[in-house]
Amino acid sequence: MSRPDREAPVPTGRQGELPPPPPWDRTRKRAAPARVPLSLERIVEAAYAVLDREGYDRLSMRQVAAELGVAVSALYAHVASKDDLLQIMYERLFRGHQPPEPDPERWQEQIKDYALEWRTRLLRHRDMARISVAQVPFTPELLPTVERLFAIFRAAGLPDEIAATAGDIMATYVDGFSLEESLWEERQRDSAVADWDEMSGTLKAYFAALPPEQFPHLVALAGHMFHKDNDTRFLLGLDILLRGLASYIPDRT
Amino acid sequence: MSRPDREAPVPTGRQGELPPPPPWDRTRKRAAPARVPLSLERIVEAAYAVLDREGYDRLSMRQVAAELGVAVSALYAHVASKDDLLQIMYERLFRGHQPPEPDPERWQEQIKDYALEWRTRLLRHRDMARISVAQVPFTPELLPTVERLFAIFRAAGLPDEIAATAGDIMATYVDGFSLEESLWEERQRDSAVADWDEMSGTLKAYFAALPPEQFPHLVALAGHMFHKDNDTRFLLGLDILLRGLASYIPDRT
DNA sequence: GGGGGGACAGAACAGTGTTCAGTAACAGTT
DNA sequence: AACTGTTACTGAACACTGTTCTGTCCCCCC
16 A cells, blocks of 8 residues: 555666666665564564455465565565464464463353354454464464363363363364354355345245255254354354263262 | 377477378377266366375366366366365265164264264365365255254254254364364374374373473373374264253253 | 675566367267 | 367466565664
8 A cells, every 4th residue: 555666677687778777766765765674563464454355365475465565575584484474363363362260160151251252353354264274273372272271171170081172172163163154254245145134034045945845854944044143153052062061070079 | 197198289380390290190099089078077086086195285176187187178167166176076075875864762873973974084085174164064965964964953852943053063073173183184294204193192292291380281181182093082072062962952751 | 984684676486276269079960 | 971060178378376596775783
């Protein structure tokens, strides 16, 4: 946007009939670079901007570079690869929010709260779920988060074997649910339908209109499959998970 | 492999000093094409071959075309786009295997069996989970499968609201779990570690060696986080899910 | 003033999905 | 037997992609 207009470069090495560049040209060029130096933080920020505007499929290193008014190769001084950049974007998701200190009486609520916050953050950037789902949540800066989740599960009285899997299942659920949302959203964007309400209405109608003798249950459940708000469905699934986990807590007597 | 050697094409339109092609040349060329005509089935087959050999990242239309000894553009007569091809590959996954007729007494077992078969099929092709996870399981040819899953859930006595979400959760879990396996597998392939046993050993050791005062729970659970076989972990997570679902079945009295 | 060194630019390489203008081979008709 | 039309395919092109390499510029330090 505010990328400085660069004059067209002289064709490789030979200047032809062009007059030599006037001296003030250089001074002008040198005056301009009061620009902020490139940094990892600025790159990540620009990447998020491109992601939100263009979506995951069009998030390319060239787009990010353009966003910053910079050559592509400059990015590689701060970032090892595109995958590296994606991983850093993923890690930033968890900044400034940790699971709380375990309170065994309220562990289900605590997990629910954290999952909700997690989902909120995933939804904050378009297609973020698609990045998240491709990442393994065991990078060093995520260890404290995992640690605190484990703390809650163990304080709740879950057997170690269950506690160890619980985190995995949680992560899978939150990521998977949000990913599905992403996919529907994209499909909606492509089909030029106004909003999710209209889309969900159409889908509901489609399933309700299936031949009942062939798909009796799909027809019967059509109304339940696509809620107005996905949040309710998300919480419902979370409840199913938590009740399953809770069933492993031995009776404290 | 058995791709017919084509003679090098004459440079665009002009034959230069080359003698005119002898008449038997054409007849030879015409005799050869006893080759199988291209078909969607053959394309999908070739795509699977490339996927298994090269992995998802190197699965390209050009690779598939090369596998068949055919020009890229020829594929587009049978397939609308790469995404289309991926979707067809995904649908083929479910061919010839349906959830059984509902037996309310054995519903948990039935679901477990189906999930296991599902996972087996996902693991049959390298990186298949990465394709699966990007697909919405509501294409027409998958409707019967969803219908039968719903049938089992409802026959088990689950409230409609829960039954409608149960399928989603199941799909998310199976896909998510297998995807994570895929990611670890790839990471293992990159790091030139022999097999999963060695990898899981290394990981277990890494987590067990973390500073205990900072990560007491991670250290304590390290042994449980990476089993020898993922199947046990998969079944455990499935059990958690099923127990959660079961908790919604009203007492039949 | 004269290096060094880090930060950036430009061009290039080897690939990608997709399209489009052709062409070769066959089927059916005149 | 010659002429159609149809179909299935090719070759080349377009507009991209991630990544690397060679410079070149600028600033800081000696």
